[in-house]
Each structure stands twice: as structure tokens, then as C-alpha cells.
Amino acid sequence: QDGPIKIGVLEDQSGDFAAATAVKVHAIELATKEINDAGGIDGRPIELVVYDTQSDNRRYQEFMRRVLQQDEVDVVFAGFSSASREAYRPIVNQFDGLAFYNNQYEGGVCDANMIVTGAVPEQQFSTLIPWMMETYGPNVYTLAADYNFGQISAEWVRQIVEENGGTMAGEEFIPLGVSQFSQTIQNIQQSEADFVVTLLVGAAQASYYEQANAADVGLPMASSVNVGQGYEHKRFTPPSLADMYVTTNYIEEIDSPASQDFVERFRAMFPDEPYINQEAANSYIGINLYKQMVERAGSTDHDAIRAVLAEGDVCFDGPSGNVCLDPKSQHMSHTIFLAKVEDDHSITFPETWENIEPYWLGDAGCDLTQNDPSAQYTPSSPPPAP
Amino acid sequence: MNDTVLLQTTGLCSGYGGEQVLQGVDLTLNEGEIVAVIGRNGVGKSTLMRTLIGLLPASGGSIRFGGQDVTQDGANHRALQGIGYIPQGRDVFPDLSVRENLMVGEVAGAGRPAPDYDLIHRFFPILKDRARQRAGTLSGGQQQQLAIGRVMVSHPRLMLLDEPSEGIQPSIIKDISRNMRELNAQTGVAVLLVEQNLDLIVSMAQRGYVMEKGRIVATLGPDEISSRDAVRRHLTI
Amino acid sequence: MTQILQVSKLNKRFGGVTVARDIDFALDEGAMHCLIGPNGAGKSSFFRLLLGEHAPDSGTITFRGRDITPLRSFQRIREGISVKFQVPGIFKALSVRQNLQIAFQHHLHGASLTETVRRVLEFTSLTAEAATPAGVLSHGQQQWLEIGMAVGVEPRLLLLDEPTAGMSPDETRKTGEMLHDLNARGITILAVEHDMAFVQQIAHSVTVLHMGAIFAQGSIDQITAHPGVQEIYLGAADE
């Protein structure tokens, strides 16, 4: 066949999450344009089928069906929040589709129909938390969004802190949409914390930073989501995010030639883009990985593509360096950058960890080359022993 | 009393939606006159009153008040020009106190002398005693007194009085009749009265119109209007 | 003769206003009684107490031998009371016919319901308006509808709060005749009125309420001649 290759794109271009996700669509458009200008995938142009999911899980269900059944796309790039991913995953499974989830998340999805390019806890927390404990001390206060992502991430943090001989000075969960933090701020001040891990999701919760700064909390902060996704350092007045440390696999301040080249090409196409975040890079990488797999498989057939993936050498030199897909979990390796927000909200990179594998799922027993449980696991509910 | 025309309607038509109720009403009221409009239920007396104050648009004909054509004016403008309206069913502001109800009445008095609360309280002492009570909890008769008082505050030139006797105890009906005549004598306010209560019509009105099916079908001179039998005859056609 | 309604030591205050003060009142089965009194005397409030819309501060209400004080309004109605309010409480958005159906369907069904509705429409001169939304009726027509809703079910006790307000003398007389008719069929009637001609026409006996308390009781002639009543209510005999 040689019609265009159709890629479905379901992202939140409006609603609550738009601030962090509108840029993902642009990244996909950029990759598409570059590939098409260079002759397409195996000579076939990419055609995007884009729907705005409006930060509404219901829309993910509607449109996942639509792209798979009606538009008959070859692959789907979909989802920001973990909840949206879980909303569409049963449908991808039902129609045996293939979906890329290009978002950092709480980890653990073991599903042959899913390829994940976003970073996972072993990449973001196993690096960040020990570094912070070494630098600032062993007492950790976690402030997390009160849903799966936050709770499971907090579980990771707790486990890593304990493994490294630290203690949890406190752990607090914030319902989504909460924007007032006076009590939380006092709880933190009253604790013995050496630093605060903030796993806050959505625009409302980001208000924490301004309020903590106004109350002069003065503790260093660490995060896997903030700054790297929602560029809070660009939106808040300095120095509210000063001393914030973030492990991210990409942000636009990364000073490598590949990164700067990416930023240049991105801004050439989208001059008004407020910020190029890690999920934009992951989306861009995702398309390029898909191109490679299709070309090597000689078709868009999912089994053929997964056969290529199983070879274990699907890699790409992207804006963040070299990344590879892991056949067992179908997640991606990352170079992790530790970004530090300075007083003036400029970014420095005190530390980099090269090429961290998404090892947890495989170690825990997920092996998609062998079987497909289509499930999500966490440290406290791991895959059943074989 | 003089013969200057205060209010004049010619061919006045109006109604609700598609249904025309007033079918061309012609009536005249001189400065300082008390004129009654009588007729059975549903002939359009209240509709006439609503059209005169401007809550219903006239679909035909014209209304002149104080020498000016007010047919196109909004109700609030007519009120400011000196038409006071006391509706059937009273329509007091239920959640406002008695005092506050009277305060709203002051709006229409802009540019006229200050409200004469002494006079109002003399006519209706209850309005003073219950100044702080929510108007919605007043008894029916008390509400009627408030509705009249609320219009008196602004010193109107014409009062449109729609069935004021409804639900009022006999002695107060007499009071109203006496008070209105006294007010009329003192201030020269003209009154257009819609009534079915014989006593009130006979004791108050100086002239009358009989209405039927949206038209004026007869006029009653001073002699007829003060005869109970004549009025009764017209009310039972 | 048995008493259909007995009220004893009924009290009710709203803040500073006493609307019922130690009211002892009884009504014979088959009576036609009028309740009069100055505006604000507490007549409508007395009805609301009878109907359970207000709870009394103290006192009991007995209807047909049963203490109904603890009952809720709808239960009292089901005991055989029916009411026409001072302010028409009709369903304005519904047609005249529907208003009547809703009023009667509790007691009547099928053909007898249809027949009763037809009869009441005729009786209230609203046949032509049967399909009209009740809210657009003239004030007087609304009063008629409300009366129709109250009498159609032939209650044991009919409470009428100012049934003739807004009616022409002719209609008032017609209403009076209708009440005599109903009374003749065994319905006890208690009416609040200000129209003394009407009271004269219908009442066997009269109670005068003043400031929440019973002020006088007696035949219509006794009452009209009562100087106190003249003073508080009727006004000087003639001017």
C-alpha cells in the first residue's frame, strides 16, 4: 500500500491541561512536516488526524473509537493525564490498536498495545531523591496531587527515601483543583523537612509555589512534573520557584547542540510557543521512532512493528540525546537532566544521568515479548509472580 | 375643580399576545376629577389600567396625559410625570419592609415636593406602626393601604385605583373613600377608579364609564353615579 | 346537633404580632358561619392554623371528633376539608380544566371525574376558558376557578377566604346562592368576608375576630348592631 500513513492525535488543546499539552500537538506537527519534507515514511507521507480532547476523559473514549474505527489510523498519539490514558486504553485493546503515550507518568503500564516515551519513576525519582538527600538532608516532605499519579509517585518517593536511610517528614495529598495552601504551608514549616517534593498537577495546584514563597517557606523543592511540564518558572514571578530541582528528560534550556537545534526549528515553525517542554520532545521522538519501526518492518502492521521493537535496538538521536525502546515494557530509556531553578528563574543543570533504562517493569516481571496482561502495576501491587 | 383635560384616550387598543382585550377605548378625565370605570369580571378594566400606566403597550390609539402624548413612554416615565398606579392585588414588594416600600414610592416624586408622611400616617396609621414589618406578611387589607400610601408619597396628579375595596373591611372602605375625597380636595389629585363595590363607587365617584368587552358602552353622569340603583343596573348587564 | 369542628385555646404569635389568642371556637355540622373582623385581625391566619400551614404555639383542633393538630396539611384535607384561599392559589401555567382535574382526581376517576369537571366549568362560567392557562384569566375569573376547585369535591367542611372579593354585586349574589345550595347538600361552610351584604345573605351566625381573639359572636343582626363591632369594623353607621 502506499496511501498516506495516518496518525491519530488526541491531546488536550483546551481545558485544564491545555497549558502543558498544546505544545505536544505542535511538536507532532513539526516532526510530521520534517518527515514529509524528507520524503515521508518509506515514501508515504504522514497524515495527521487531530482531535481536541478538551481535558475531558469522555472525549478520549469517543475519539479513540473514532480514530480507530472510522478514520482507521495506523497509530495514535494520545493523552496527557494518566486518567485520560486509562480512559482510552480499553478501547485501544478492544480494537487492537497501537497507541503512543508521550508523557511522564507514575509508571507501570504493561500493555502490548501501548508504547510509552515519557519518563517513569525509576528515571525521575531514583536519580532525584538520592541527590537531594545527599545535598540537603534526609528528611523529606512530599506534597502530591491526590490521585493515582500523585499517590503512586509518592509511594516511589517514600520507598527511595527509606532505601537511602532517610525519613518522611510528612506526606500530604491535595485534591485536584485545590488552589489554597495556607494550612499546607504551615504543616511543612512545622515539620523537620530538609526539602519538599512537589508532585502537583494542574494549574490550580501550581499556585502553591507563589503562596509558599509569600509565606517564606524557604525550603528547597524537588519535582518530577513541575517546570518540566508546566514551565512554572516562566509563569511565576521570581523568586517563587527558586531552589526547585527537577529531573526531566528534556526542557528547552538544555544547552546541547541537538537541543538548541530543536528549539530553533520549533520556533521557526511556531514562533509564539510559550515553552517547549519535555512532553513536546517525547512526542517528537515518538513519531521518529515510529517512522523507524515502520520502515524496518516494511509495514504498519502492529505485529510486524512489535517484532522490530523486540529486536531491542530501536533508538533515536533526538533533542535530548540518544534514546531506545525497551522491548519488555515498551517504555523508553532517557538521559535525565537535573534542572535547578535559580533565584532569577534561570535554569542550570547541576547533574545529568545518561541513558537510564525503564527497568522497573521488566524487573518486576512484565515481559511483553512473552505475554500481554494489559494492566498497570505499582510497587505495592506488582505483577503476579509467574 | 376645573375643566382642563388631564387624561384622554382615543381609540385605545391593547391586549396580551395575539388576543386583543381593549377594542378602542375613549375616555376623558379632567384635572381634579374622580371618575369610576365599572364593569363585570374580565371585561378589561385592569387591562385598561395597565395600558394607562404603560405596563402593557398600546396596540392602537393614543393616550394624552397633561397635554402630552405619552403613548410611547415607558411606565417609569409616566410615573415620573405624575401617574400613580395602585394595582389590583396590590403588588407590594413582599420582602421589603413597609418603610422601604414607601421609599421606593419616592422615586416617582423626583422634582415634586417632599413626601408628606404625616398625611399618609394620618390616613393609614398602620403604615407607621408596622414600618419595619416585611410587607409580605401584612394582611390583605394592610397591603392595600400600603399600596395607596406608596403612591401618595410622590404627589401624583392622577391615581389609577384598581379595585381598592377588594378585601378591605367596611370601615376602611369608608375611610378610603373619605380620604381619597379629602386628598382630592386638598391636592387636586385626579382619580380613575375601577370598582365593583357599590358603596365606594357611589360615595366617591363624580362621574363614571361602563365597560363591556373592551369598550366603553355607557357614561354615567353625576346623578346616575350617585344612585345605587343606577350603578347596580349597569353592573348587572 | 354534632360539632364538626372544635378549636380550643388556640394561640399563635409571630414575633410581636399575636394572630391567635386563646381562641375557643366550635362549628356545628351543617352550619353556615361567617368570620369577620378588621384587616389584620387574624382571619386568614386562623384558616392557616386550621389547615396546618402554621403550627399553633398551643391549643388543639378537633375535626369530626379527631384531634387533627398533629396532622400535616394534606392529611387534614383528606379528612374532608377543602379551602379557597384569599390570594388565588391556582396553577397558573396549567389550563383551567387541568386545574380542576388536579383538584378532583384524588377523589374521582374516569367518567365521574370528567363529568364533575364539566359541571364545575359550567357552574363557574368558565366553560369557554377550559383550555386557557389559568394565569391569564382576569382576577375575578381566577376567584371563580379557585372556588370551583374548592367545592367540586363536596367536602365536609368548606373554608372560604373572601370568596367574593373582586366580584360584582351580581356575581356576589350568585355565589351566595351557590353556597346555600352546597349547604343544603350537607356541607358545612365557614367563610371569611368583608362584604356585609353577602354575610347577610348567607350567614346563620357570625364570629368577629379582633387582634387574634374572639371579639363577638351572634346572629348577623346582633353583630351589626353591636357598638364595638361598629367601632372596630363597620365604621360609623352612615355619613
Add this chain to the structure above:
Amino acid sequence: MEFFTAIFSITYQFGDAFAFLVISCAGLAVIFGMMGVINLAHGEFIMCGAYVTAATARAGLALPIAILCGALAAAAIGMVLERTVMRHLYHRPMDSIIATWGISLIATQGVLILLGPTMQGVGTPLGSMALGDRSYSLYRLVLFAAAVGLLGGLYLLFYHTRFGVIARATIQRPAMARALGVDTRRVYGLTFGLGAGLAGLAGGLYAPTMTMVPTMGATFIVESFVTVVVGGADIFLGAAPAAAILAIIKASLTAWYGQLFGQIGLLVAVIVVIRIMPGGLSAVVKRWQR
């Protein structure tokens, strides 16, 4: 000293919750309480006030003046909307829900399209003050003072000025008010404008403390609605005590059991309070008054 700081901390938390409830509900209280319009675009007026405040403050205006600009901008937009849309919907409260919901969709998405998904905020002024081992944002004390001032001002406006009486009369019986000479259109316009302006003021006051996104109004909406409704039909006798009760419940639950219970507890308290006082708090306050 220990005791004093603990007391201060508790008071501060209560005041903070109280201020949030009062400030965010004032505009809604005026529009709902006075006009019977359920304004689902309330949050977007707040957003408007916040955006204008942030923009003008960053352009160099002093913050108090910027906040005023935010309030005025929201009031102006409110009056325009009143002229064009709301005017047709008085006494159709259900339809006003739909229309204002539509307006809210347009505003949120329109701002997203025109100004992008986020906007840079202004920093919180006034710094902090330390007491014991804790420190407090001084600006939050200003918010509390603003809440108290707002309540007092509104009470005076509606109960002790002619405008208030006339506005309430107009809402209750518009036709009768017109027949008494009231220019009801003007009253409606001013009242709606006032409500929108108060919402804008809320946005302006909270702008320095929050993320600026087009959907920011959503964080205010539930709490402001429940406060207004628990307050009951008479908003000014109701809103203040309602905000106080809800603030106590919310602040103590949050302090003892965390944000989740603060959140759920607030909503459960709403249910319970309404059940105990079906007419809202103001009905009870009124009964006391007599």
C-alpha cells in the same frame, strides 16, 4: 509564647479560609441574591479581573490600582453582557444558568485562543512575617481585611442606601417598580455590573497568589456557590455567617485531617446546614431579629 503562636496560627487559617469564601462569593451573592440570576460565568469574571490586574501591574501600575482596574474591567464587561444577553433572561433563572454557562465557555476558550494557555502572574507583595517557628504571608492578612471591609460595604449599600432598596424592589416586582418610576433597566445594569465588578475584584485580590490560566475561575466556583446558598435568600445577613461557619469547618478539618477532608467536609457541611436550616442561614438570622 508557644500558646500565642498556636492561637495565632489557628486564627490565621480561619481568617484565610473566611476571606477566600467571602471574597469569592460577594459578586455571586449580589447577582444571585439580588437578581435571582445563577451566574455560572462568575469564575470567568474573576479570571477577567485577575488577568487585567496582572497585565496592568506588570505594565507598571501600583498593585492596588491594578486591582481596581481589574474590578472595573470586569464590571464593564458585566454591564455589556447585561445589555446584550442577561436582560432577556430575568425571571428565567434556569435559562440564565445555560446562558451564563455558554458565556463561561466562550470566555475561557476565547482567552485561551487570544492570550494563550497561560499568562505570567504578579508576585505577592508585602513579604512575610515570622512568629515562633512559622512564618506568614502578610498579604493574606490584607485579604482578610478586604473580606471584612467588603461585607460591611455591601451591607451598607444594600440596606442603608436608596439604591439598595430600589434594587431589591426591582428584583422582586419589576413591573411594579417600573410603574413607580424606577428605571429598572438601569438598576439591572448597575446591579449586574456591581456583581461582575466584585468578581473582578476577587480576581484582582487573588491574582498575586495564583496561577494565571483561562480556567482559573473554576477553582472559585463551587465554594462561592455553596457559600451563597448556605447563606440563604438574604445574602448579606447570610453570607457572612455562612462564610464563617464554612471557614471554621474547612480550616479545622484541613488542619486535622488534611485537604481531602477539608474539601469533602465543606461539602458535607453544606448538605447538613441546608438540612437543618432549609431556608438557609439568613432565614434563621431573620427569625432572631424579630
Add this chain to the structure above:
Amino acid sequence: MSRAEALDALAAPARSRARQWLSRLEGPQTMGRGPAFWVAMAAVVLAAAVYPLFSNDYTVGNAAYFLVWTFMAMGLGVVWGYCGALSFGQTAFFGLAGYAYGVITINIGSAYGLTWLALILSVGLGAAFALLIGYFMFYGRIKGVFIGIVTLSVTLVLETFMAQTAGPQWAIGTARLNGFNGMSGMPPLTVPWFGGDVVLYSGTALYYVLLAMVVIVYLGLRMLLNAPFGNVLVAIRENPERTEMLGYDIRLYQMLAFGLGGALAGLSGALYTAWGQYITPSSMGLTSAALPIVWVAVGGRRDITATLLGSVLVIAGFQALTIYGSQYALVVMGALLVFTVMVTPDGVVATLMQRLGRIFGKAGR
């Protein structure tokens, strides 16, 4: 009397009772009467029945999805449009039943048509919860806008609570509630059949089942609303005090109507879960809670036909806008809402039906 006659006599009241109910398909509370109306109605149903033959699986499945929501809309129509109580929290019953369907089916499986049992139990649970809330509100003399806030609070409490049930400790039997990410993995409805169960995945078969259910519920509601029960509901909406003074226990009627609305919302919820094998706390959130009100108001709340057609129209229209409107979809949606409310106060469909004139007029005024 012969045996046949005796049987006839026995059957007669039943037959006349049936005839009486059938006659209530038309009446003052519902628009549409006479042969013309029913012919039109039959044509619509017929068109809906044959259109899958000319369409693809996606479109039919999507249409089935629209139908899933109509029960909640009709339920709200009864509670709000007919009984006058604006519930802002129908989604509470929707979500509860949706979760119940998931929990039950995950625990008992889908063999022997047990999914239908789960459906019935879930709907029952939705109804029971609604009756409970209804009892709490109506017997507590809560009315007007307070009903909206109480119901909204209920649904938001459920949402907030369910959102944080991510941990493994939040499980009922073998069913993990799974927090904000939502619960999935429950089986769709299955019909036991010779040679293997028929699984009603989103598609043509499910579409027909839903279409039949919609028709049954719609006709059932028509009869109920034109029965004395419906008359009393409308009377309560118009003037509750007066209705009580006519001898009706209005609290009971309101509670029953509310329970009916809850059952219908629960039906939508269970069907939604079965349709997509997924249920999430956000289906009980503020936005989700507002949507049914929009559907019902735009279609026309005072008439069940308008509610039904209107909600399908709005749901489909909003989806189409989202598909084709790109970032302007929400703006256009908002503008349409404002516009329709201003132009057609009674709702678009209701206004259209009135315009269409006599065949749609209400019977028996």
C-alpha cells in the same frame, strides 16, 4: 355464565385497565397526539432501526453512545421539567450505578447473562440512593435552589472521594476502584445464546438493544406523566403549597419522582460503563454534572419528547463541533447556548414542535 364468559369478565378489568394506560400515551402533560404524531414517531423509530444497514460500525456505535445518555436526560426531565426540582447532581446516581455495574460484574463475571442482573442491581442502587437523598431533602423541607446545591454537593463529594481511591486498599471484592484513573476491565453486557454468549460491544447489536430500551422508557414515561401521578408532579411544580392543600402528600410525590430520576440516571451510568468498559470519578464532577442540565434545557424540559430529542441533538451536536470546530469548538458551543436560550426560551425542540402545530399540540387541555 359460560366458562368463556367468566374468563372474559375476569379479563375485562385488566383489559380496560390496559386500555386506560394506553390512552395515557396522549395527554395534557405531553406534546404530540393523534395519528399524524404517531405516524411521525413510528417513522422516526423506523428510520433509527434501519439506518445501521446503511452505515458503518463506528457511526452506529457512536449513536449507541448518544442513546446511553438519554435516560439520564429523561430522568432529569421528570425531576426538573415536570416536578420542578432542579437537580444538579444526577451524575451522582449515574456514577454510583456505573461503579456498581463495574464492581458487580468484575466480581460475579458475565456468564449466564449475569451482566443483566448487574445492570438491574445497579439501577436499583441508583434508585435507592436517589430515594434516600430525596427523602432527606423533601422531608427536610429543602426546596428551590437548595436542592441544586445539595445534589451538587453530593455528586462532588462522591467525585472527590472516588478520585483518591487509587491505592490497593480501595477494592470491593476483586474490583479495584482505582481512583481518578477510573475503573476498567468490566465486561460489556452479554446475552446468553446458543453456541456462545453474544457480547454487546459498542456496535450494532448494542445499538438495537438501546434503541428498544429508549422506546420503552419513553412510552412508559408518557403514560406515567399523563396519569394522575404526572398531573400531581406538574401541580407541585406550579404551586406546591396549593397542591398540598388539595390533599396530596407532596413530599412523597417529590421523593418518588426523584427516585425515578435517579433510576434513569443509574440506567445511563450502568449502560455507559458497559458500553466503554470504563467509569471514572470525573463522570461525577462539576462539568459532567452541568451537562445533563444543558441538554435538557436546550431541548425543552417541560416535555419529555423535547427532552429526549433535544438531548440527542445536543450531545451529537457538541461532539460534531468538537470534531470539526478545532479550537473554536467550545466558543461556538457557548455561543449556540446563549443564542438558543435567547431565541427559544422553551427549548429548541419544544419550540419547533409547537411551531409544527396541531399534531404536536398537547392533548386534552
